[in-house]
Amino acid sequence: MSDRSPIQFNEVNERQGSFLRRTFLLGGVALTGLGVLGARLAHLQIIDQRRYASAAVANRFNDRLQVAPRGLITDRNGVMIAGNRPSFSVSVVRDVTQDLDATLDLIARLLPETAERRRRIIREVNAAPRFVPVPVKTDLTWEEFARVSLFVNELPGVLATMDEVRFYPFGGSFAHTVGYVAKVSDRDVEAVREEGEEPPAIFYHPGFRIGRQGVERSLDKELRGRPGYQRVEVDAEGRVRGEDADGSRAATPGAEVVLTLDADAQNRALEVFEEESGAVVAMDCRTGDILCMASAPSFDPNLFVSGVPSVIYRAWADYERNPLLDKAVGGTYAPGSTFKPVVGMANMLRGGDPNRIIVCNGGYYLGRRFACTGRHGPQDMRNAIKNSCNVYFMTLAVEMGPDPIAEVARNMGFGQIFEIGLGGQRRGLVPDRAWKRENFQGENQRWFAGESPSYGIGQGYLEVNALQLAVYVSRLANGRQKVMPRLVRSVGEAERAQGAFEPLGYDFDKVRVLQEGMEMVTDAGGTGFRNSQLGLGNMRLAGKTGTAQVRNYTTASRGRGGNWADRDHNLFIAYGPIDDPRYAISIVVQHGGRSGGAIAAPKAREIMRTLILKDPELLARVNAPPVPEPDVAPEVAP
């Protein structure tokens, strides 16, 4: 190379020397590269070990949420009202099926009907969170289940499981009071968010159901229980390889709820309503326990559990008798003549003499003629109740004005909502002067004397619901205490006991006057006589009929015929037995079109019979030989 170089290399040596240096360099580069790999290895395996170890665990284990069995709901005697039944189902897990279309094709070959719902299934599968199975078909027959189970191991992401499904053995009997469960909707999620909480993960589980109405809704959190986790070891395809028992948590079943209702009375109530529309509430007038609380017509809550077909839902929603509404607390009606004892009490409290005679000429005149139900002649308070004389109570109402009536009405339970663990209650309306002042403009803020006659016979602005009516009769029957209603007897182990009731605050003598009037209603000549005879020995009911006008009569039929929606409401309140009041009942038959005695009373009688026959003490009385002093010969309604 260089001439000045002291040592002369021949060409071969020069090539060799250069090669040796270069190779040494290349070797150095390669070994440095390996050193970098070693350093990287140390970084990953020693410095970051913890992070990757937890990532490996997260990869490997999959916490599968398990819906807790929902708490049972039973009646007062332990009869199951809402339970859970097993259901075989086939589900798909989105992140595990590589090809949803192909998987659904295969499932459709085993279960042909799933092909029709394919679109909906795909939508639901795509909406579900990761690794959550989405049911493709529920309630498989054993044969179908066996067929699917045979192939399930070859279908990645397909699960054949036995789940629990909410079940209401009595169908529509408890549909409104007990309510039903349904899939969690966006609105449920929003409702939780509005309370400032994050919706629990279980909300997104396709097997989870949330309480939607009645007790199912108000006690939803207690009934829900605590979801469990099953920690399973899965492979990259999501196939379960094993279970980690230590990482799993069993689901805690929801609390069992015992209601005060009686299943037999409840079923009887729905039976006696047949096609008619209305509500009935029966209570124990000593304890306040609600024994029967039904709304008719009803619907099958079981259909909500897996989703009501829209055709059926539309039919329910469009039906004028409104099966979806809980008429026991969510519908308000004018109480009609059932309100008259309130007016009587208000009068007595102001010093009015119940023996005062008012002569009924068949009409009351105040600016115009207010018709009476008949031409009753001279009436005292007891007879006015017996005959349901409008003139008598119109006279009292006009004399007193609205405020004393409203005061008694509120004390008797009207115009308020009871904390019995039931949503959707409507307060109704107990009108008085203050209410008119607040809710009307100008001239109309005054209470007109012409508005009082209607008030006296339970019409006009007055609106009550069936539960309030039942509380009112219970307090009338009890006579001494402000009976409060109770629907939920216990949740889990915790008894929901009622404290001692407040005193009603009226002289029992005054209450007795009303009771005597109501006893005459169901006695010979009373408005409710024919249809209120129990036929159980010497046991009798006391009651009060009512017919509430739905609109101003313009036709000759006077609310008895014509369009269903134009007919009068028929009401009946009753308690019994009269010598030892135990059970009180209120019943509203919407647009019954006749009278409370004809339409409502027979229904109330049947339910009361059921309650009395289930009461061991009263049943003993029925079966015992007749007591020596029968005031009234037992008569059976013709």
Place this chain on the structure above:
Amino acid sequence: MTASAISRPGERDRLPVKLGQIDWRLAGLIALIGGAGAMMLYSVAGESWAPWAGNHLIRFGAVFVVMLGLALVDIRWWYAAAYPLYAVGLLLLIAVELFGETRMGATRWLDLGFTSLQPSEIMKLGIVLALARWYHGASAQEAKWHWKLIIPALMIAVPVVLVAHQPDLGTSLLILFTGVAIMFAAGLSWRIVLTGIAGIMVVAPMMYFFVLHDYQRARVDVLLNPEADPSGAGYHIAQAKIAIGSGGLLGKGYGLGSQSQLNFLPEKHTDFIFPTLAEEFGFLGAFFILAIYGAIIAISLRIASLSHNHFGRLAAAGVTATFALYVLINGAMVMGLAPVVGVPMPLLSYGGTVMLTVMIGFGLIQSVRVHRYLELPKSRGVI
């Protein structure tokens, strides 16, 4: 046998002497890696010889014998075979381009009727031998900087372009880097080397935007930001890193690597065998294997430097470069330092073709050692 005895004419051609000249330390280290491969394949198959471990071991035994056989082949035969092998490789690559069989979107295979062949594998050896032969005949000055360098440059460029077009980026880069390494070892001017490095820095980003296929570009994207799409393209790297990292210092134990046993690790028996090893044997096990690879590379380069003929030196260095590139690219790939290019870990990964190529290469290295005292004339037609 004494040192003086071996210098006796004809003594070196005796079979027992030749066998004695084989570098048995190197052969032992190679066998160690092959055995480790079989062991890992047994583990990832769920403690089963089928489907991989048994095959791997049988194949390894076969190619080990091939290596020993090739070690005894006179270096002059290698020299004579250099250009023909390269020519055959080139023709087959062109044939693939014209009639190749397409599998998984890449045209790499040539259907020979009884078996299918990847001509790019032949080219890995062909390029080493052909360049070694060319440089053997070239002067120091020609190797440094001369217009004739266009010949080795073309010898490299043509197969690189053909393989890249298949497309097989991994093999193409392997051939390119091997060729460049030989040119460098042969004495390429430092000025050119540095200019080349600077040039790559400029050209690489342009390659990214204009030359790479979409899937190749995606792999580079994933490398730069693997967490962006952990279930998509970044899945391989993410899962491999989890496997390696969760192994810790001592590993989870043989057969207990959850990442590979539960199939989170893709290609766990081929390209991603090393993370499985790192997961089950931890840093100590993985570093031990890297050290063995380092020892193999060091011994091979020492063999290259001890050869008395330039052809042998360059051929051995070239094969070592290929081998080292395999190890470095695969290692960097599974540890998230390089894009996923589909290069296996030699001798550890399952796969017959690469194993055969690598072991033929080691046969050549052993042959260089056995025949290290042979002086090859610069002229052509040595035999």
